[in-house]
Amino acid sequence: MVAGGLNCCWPAKRFYAFSGKTKVMALYLGVTGTFASGKNTFGDLIKKHFKAEFLGTADVLREETAARGLGLERPNLVRVANDLRATRGHGYLAEKCAEKLKTMDVEVGMVSDLRNVGEIEALRKAFGKDLKLIAIDSDKSVRYARAKSRKRWGEDFLSFEEWAAAEEKELHPKTDDPSVQNIGACMALTDYTIYNNGSIEELEKASVELVRRLLGN
DSSP states (O other), rough: SSTSSSSEEEOOOGGGGGGTTOOOOOOOEEEEEEESSSSSHHHHHHHHHHEEEEEEHHHHHHHHHTTTTTTOHHHHHHHHHHHHHHHHHHHHHHHHHHHHTSSSSEEEEEEEEEOOOOHHHHHHHHHHHGEEEEEEEEEHHHHHHHHHHHTTTTTTSSSHHHHHHHHHHHHSSOOTTTTTTHHHHHHOOOEEEEEEEOOHHHHHHHHHHHHHHHHTO
């Protein structure tokens, strides 16, 4: 279902529960998505309109990686993330975010950068029925241009083919190891998908509309 002609999609059946305008006291969002799709921008926009906090598993990961004396290039981050999941549990990064979020007085609490199904399971355990899962996605060419411009983790030095290959390894890993990053599996579990191919104004309108509906506003 495309809402208002915007680059946003979510299943209409999810909104049937809101016909009575039931007010949600607190909403928690687990956010996943493809590389450079706009996950952080989504969080910033929600914070602009609601009493909200946005925590990323990537923030926890960068702290852990730096503590090991490693640079913050993507290969190092992936290696440390996989090691943490293997040694401390598949949901470790999300658990750390959930613990912090529970101490905050929020209307909307968000945990982003979900890259392993164990992280989704950890959030479900922490927040139960108050959790909704959102995927952010956009066309690959659009995302590559964003990755080049943001110059993060050495992405700006990669050719399109190299960048796409790196993403594919995390989207659809060719392994049965449950501790590795598997963004595709996470996206398959989400309740809603926002397609961020347009302007930031379009993303803002689609994101705020969805969250208001989820809150029952």
